[in-house]
Amino acid sequence: MRNGSVVFVLVLLISSVAAAQGSHKQSRPSSASVRLPGAAFTSMQKIDPERIRAHVRFLSHDLLEGRGTGQRGGDIAAEYIATQFALYGLRPVGDDGTYWQKVPMVGVTPQPETTFSLAGARGDARNLTPLDDYVAYDQTQQPQSEVEAEIVYVGYGIEAPEYKWDDYKGTDVRGKVLLMLVNEPPSDDVAFFKGKALTYYGRWTYKYEEAARKGAVGAILIHQTEMASYPWEVVRNSNSGEKAYLKLDGSPKLKVASWIQFGVAKQMAASGGMDIDKMMADAHSRDFHPVTLPVKLKAHMVSKIRPFESNNVLAMLPGSDPKLKSEAVLYTAHYDHLGIRPDMPGDNIYNGANDNATGCGILLELARVYSEAVQRPRRSIVFASVTAEEQGLLGSEYLGKHPPVPAGKITLDLNYDDVPPLGSPEEVEVSGAERTTFYPEIEAMAKTFRLTIRPDSRPEAGHYYRSDHFSLARVGIPSFSINEGTKYKGHDAAWGIQQAEEYTSKHYHQPSDEYHPSMDFTGDAAMARFGFALGWEAASQTKLVGWQKGDEFEAARVKSFAGAD
Numbered sequence: 001m002r003n004g005s006v007v008f009v010l011v012l013l014i015s016s017v018a019a020a021q022g023s024h025k026q027s028r029p030s031s032a033s034v035r036l037p038g039a040a041f042t043s044m045q046k047i048d049p050e051r052i053r054a055h056v057r058f059l060s061h062d063l064l065e066g067r068g069t070g071q072r073g074g075d076i077a078a079e080y081i082a083t084q085f086a087l088y089g090l091r092p093v094g095d096d097g098t099y100w101q102k103v104p105m106v107g108v109t110p111q112p113e114t115t116f117s118l119a120g121a122r123g124d125a126r127n128l129t130p131l132d133d134y135v136a137y138d139q140t141q142q143p144q145s146e147v148e149a150e151i152v153y154v155g156y157g158i159e160a161p162e163y164k165w166d167d168y169k170g171t172d173v174r175g176k177v178l179l180m181l182v183n184e185p186p187s188d189d190v191a192f193f194k195g196k197a198l199t200y201y202g203r204w205t206y207k208y209e210e211a212a213r214k215g216a217v218g219a220i221l222i223h224q225t226e227m228a229s230y231p232w233e234v235v236r237n238s239n240s241g242e243k244a245y246l247k248l249d250g251s252p253k254l255k256v257a258s259w260i261q262f263g264v265a266k267q268m269a270a271s272g273g274m275d276i277d278k279m280m281a282d283a284h285s286r287d288f289h290p291v292t293l294p295v296k297l298k299a300h301m302v303s304k305i306r307p308f309e310s311n312n313v314l315a316m317l318p319g320s321d322p323k324l325k326s327e328a329v330l331y332t333a334h335y336d337h338l339g340i341r342p343d344m345p346g347d348n349i350y351n352g353a354n355d356n357a358t359g360c361g362i363l364l365e366l367a368r369v370y371s372e373a374v375q376r377p378r379r380s381i382v383f384a385s386v387t388a389e390e391q392g393l394l395g396s397e398y399l400g401k402h403p404p405v406p407a408g409k410i411t412l413d414l415n416y417d418d419v420p421p422l423g424s425p426e427e428v429e430v431s432g433a434e435r436t437t438f439y440p441e442i443e444a445m446a447k448t449f450r451l452t453i454r455p456d457s458r459p460e461a462g463h464y465y466r467s468d469h470f471s472l473a474r475v476g477i478p479s480f481s482i483n484e485g486t487k488y489k490g491h492d493a494a495w496g497i498q499q500a501e502e503y504t505s506k507h508y509h510q511p512s513d514e515y516h517p518s519m520d521f522t523g524d525a526a527m528a529r530f531g532f533a534l535g536w537e538a539a540s541q542t543k544l545v546g547w548q549k550g551d552e553f554e555a556a557r558v559k560s561f562a563g564a565d
């Protein structure tokens, strides 16, 4: 079966490369060429679904205890991956000539002694109940912080010069607590906050970062189910217990990073003689100005602080071109998952077979075939298996801030996360790829592989900002994840959708995301081959990949070029 699929791809590629050349003669200047050199093609053929299976089986074994960040099982997974890199003869590019890049982190757990109250001008105060009324974390990683500050309503809390939008209007918000809405001004115009699609400005992480950059001591996000696209329970569940952060690195942080229930916001506004519905409507206008509420936040933040560390695992295949080898293509896949919960009855190991032993298996198989290639690509290839994705993309964030090759010299990042072992895909998802200058090549390559590019089905949910490639995009590197769509060979589209829904509802982030011998890794191998071909192509091109003009990451790319010289 394995040989059969190789022959299939071979025939496919030859016939479609011929077709592409044929169409080129008919002068279609926009169609990109995707001819892989013979050596690359031979290497790509060696990608073996059964090897991916072996990695997934091991990495999701109960003995690895769910590969928790900072837990023993996570460290064993990192050792396993580093060992494979060593066996392939790849160069270590972590700390001090090792494969490991230490990622220092801090766990913050709000303590019951914390108090959080809204105080009116007449001295009346309302104590809020944690988890029911509000959730809050102290990002400054201090065991205790005091906040007593005026609350300023800043609408969406967005400053986006490219859309001529500024909610702050130069208002000095230093030392204040900012009350704001999640999401972004509603629009159907693609030239304005990308229409229905969510930009990073709409994400709650951006809101906190912008508030901190402006010198605020706190931010309160108003939760409303329709605007957030998820109910309060989601906010509550993902904001209880310990939250991990990268160790402080000098970037500004908030003493209070919080959400409140819509009802609480409504009452707070009313107590100041204001109407929350009108306030929300006002925020839709470009002419919005910040409004100081006659209410103060008085918070006594008490947190348990737990420093810990974990490692990214980094290896490199040096490029063959004396000049271009200082530049690189990056492949990423997170190895961490949710670990083990010893006090939970029954199966308490979060094996994370799909999420993300599959991506690691693909990354390792890519590393193997690249390292065995008789001819190396011109640019270097960096393989990074990152930690703490499940903690909020922390390993990749650290990698983006401390890349082994300067960000301005990394032409492309291809990420793999949760690639289902369901058989042979007829679609590929590369959401975000259309924003890069590499897209014509990607389209041509997809054609060659007979894969239909499946568009992001819910751009308003902002999935692009929720996986590791985003950490690399933030520092300017053109990045996206490669995954299967929902149409598989021998099945109709409904079957694929049903598989995806079943996985999401029954197994995603559950102990039942486990390895089964019946899993079919053909699709994982197909995604690996597709990524191999794209990576080789990007490693060989004369120019570095960039973002499309006007893209939200274009400025970061320009900045990264300045830093790379």
Ligand SMILES: [Zn+2]
Residues within 6 Å of the ligand: 334, 355, 356, 389, 417, 418
């Ligand atoms: Zn994942």
